[in-house]
Amino acid sequence: MTLTIDNSTAANGLLSHDDFRAALQDAIKGREAKNASFSTAWAEGKLERQHFARWAENHYHYVGPFADYLGYIYGNTPDHYTDAKDFLLQNMYEEELADIRHTDLLIRFGEACGTSRERIEDPENMNAVTRGLQAWCYAISMREHFVVATAALVVGLESQVPSIYKKQIVPLRETYRFSEDEIEFFDLHITSDEVHGERGYQIVLNHADTPELQQRCLQMVRWGAEMRFAYTKELYETYVAPTL
16 A cells, blocks of 8 residues: 655654544644535534434435444454454443444434434445445455554544534434434434544554654545535535425
8 A cells, every 4th residue: 555655754753652643633624524514504504304314314425334443343353452343342331232323313313303213224325425434434444454444434423423413413402302312313412422532542652663654644544524515515505405
């Protein structure tokens, strides 16, 4: 695999943990999904329940396979990286087995918006950009070095969730008048993904131990943020803009 390397970084060796973390955070800046048009309309109270239903029908096919993505990364992680493997297993467990499956909470929200489990689970109801995001997640988790895949999926994508949902959960309560049971999906992820995001950062900081790996991680975090921004923006263009 050919990596794109910053020559000054390669010549000077590894970035320090502090500089590398700052670079990872900078790779997301300006590409945050919380600032995409669908998120902005959501936070400003401009959406209707039909728009949330379309969001649920798409979001299911992005986050529904998340344990699958993590499983591929787990399989590519050498046994002696026990901290990384433990994190991946715990994350998969929380997605699929702990208390209630996260996708069931998502479906509950979608049903409150007027769609059905059958429509949410039907891949015909996601748009092309969502299909692209799902395919990208599968490709990265299967093909990349485990630390690069962790950077892409956990740092670039999952670590953004608390900032997105903190912006959205207040209007869900106060403007759109959903019940606490109906929005449990969002409340749960504000808490759990803060933990997941930080642990993902630590794995990347500790195990991206060459300049090449550091640069590949930065590239994938940037691409991951761009993918999630494009996905969120397309939800607005496909489902909201035509109704205005």
